[in-house]
Amino acid sequence: AQSVSQHNHHVILSEAASLELGCNYSYGGTVNLFWYVQYPGQHLQLLLKYFSGDPLVKGIKGFEAEFIKSKFSFNLRKPSVQWSDTAEYFCAVISNRDDKIIFGKGTRLHILP
Amino acid sequence: EAQVTQNPRYLITVTGKKLTVTCSQNMNHEYMSWYRQDPGLGLRQIYYSMNVEVTDKGDVPEGYKVSRKEKRNFPLILESPSPNQTSLYFCASSLRGQGGGYTFGSGTRLTVV
Numbered sequence: 001a002q003s004v005s006q007h008n009h010h011v012i013l014s015e016a017a018s019l020e021l022g023c024n025y026s027y028g029g030t031v032n033l034f035w036y037v038q039y040p041g042q043h044l045q046l047l048l049k050y051f052s053g054d055p056l057v058k059g060i061k062g063f064e065a066e067f068i069k070s071k072f073s074f075n076l077r078k079p080s081v082q083w084s085d086t087a088e089y090f091c092a093v094i095s096n097r098d099d100k101i102i103f104g105k106g107t108r109l110h111i112l113p
Numbered sequence: 114e115a116q117v118t119q120n121p122r123y124l125i126t127v128t129g130k131k132l133t134v135t136c137s138q139n140m141n142h143e144y145m146s147w148y149r150q151d152p153g154l155g156l157r158q159i160y161y162s163m164n165v166e167v168t169d170k171g172d173v174p175e176g177y178k179v180s181r182k183e184k185r186n187f188p189l190i191l192e193s194p195s196p197n198q199t200s201l202y203f204c205a206s207s208l209r210g211q212g213g214g215y216t217f218g219s220g221t222r223l224t225v226v
Contacts, residue, residue: 034214043203043217061169101215
């Protein structure tokens with residue numbers, strides 16, 4: 001069965017620190033990959049997505065993610081975080097065989113001012 | 114504005130009293146889905162619909178019903194709510210093939226006492 005693993009449930013960083021959130025998926029076929037962000041009290045919003053082409057994807061607010069097919073990974077990165085990045089981040093995978101999206105369990109990110 | 118609209122945003126009800134949470138999208142999306150979000154469990158899919166009159170169970174369908182009589186609407190029905198259905202619920206929609214990823218509604222926080 002398809003699954004998505006996010007390695008860190010809770011991450012605490014200081015402002016200006018660099019961020020990397022891990023995401024691994026288990027599916028052998030062609031996949032589309034997403035990162036969503038949920039700010040406190042709000043709904044999920046799309047941060048970035050990968051369908052094909054350049055495996056390094058740029059998203060909004062300075063975020064980027066790199067698709068490494070051999071490692072089944074799609075890690076989210078940001079060189080210098082801000083207090084406003086405090087949120088929960090969800091990695092998600094969709095296979096090209098069906099339209100079912102599988103979410104990871106999320107990573108809560110706290111940025112200390 | 115393209116959006117997914119859920120109502121109500123907040124609801125407190127008593128055990129056994131039937132309720133409906135509405136979801137409507139104005140993007141002509143074929144695919145619609147309901148999720149519940151619980152601490153430590155991430156997002157779990159309740160039901161989804163690939164198109165009008167086509168619905169299918171997700172990972173946690175027990176205690177819920179849905180219908181898709183029109184393309185834009187996908188209501189979630191709790192015939193006899195129980196306290197373990199206290200949760201944050203999100204509706205989402207997308208085009209088939211996930212070209213744009215999912216668009217999420219603002220969420221419905223349900224408390225069953």
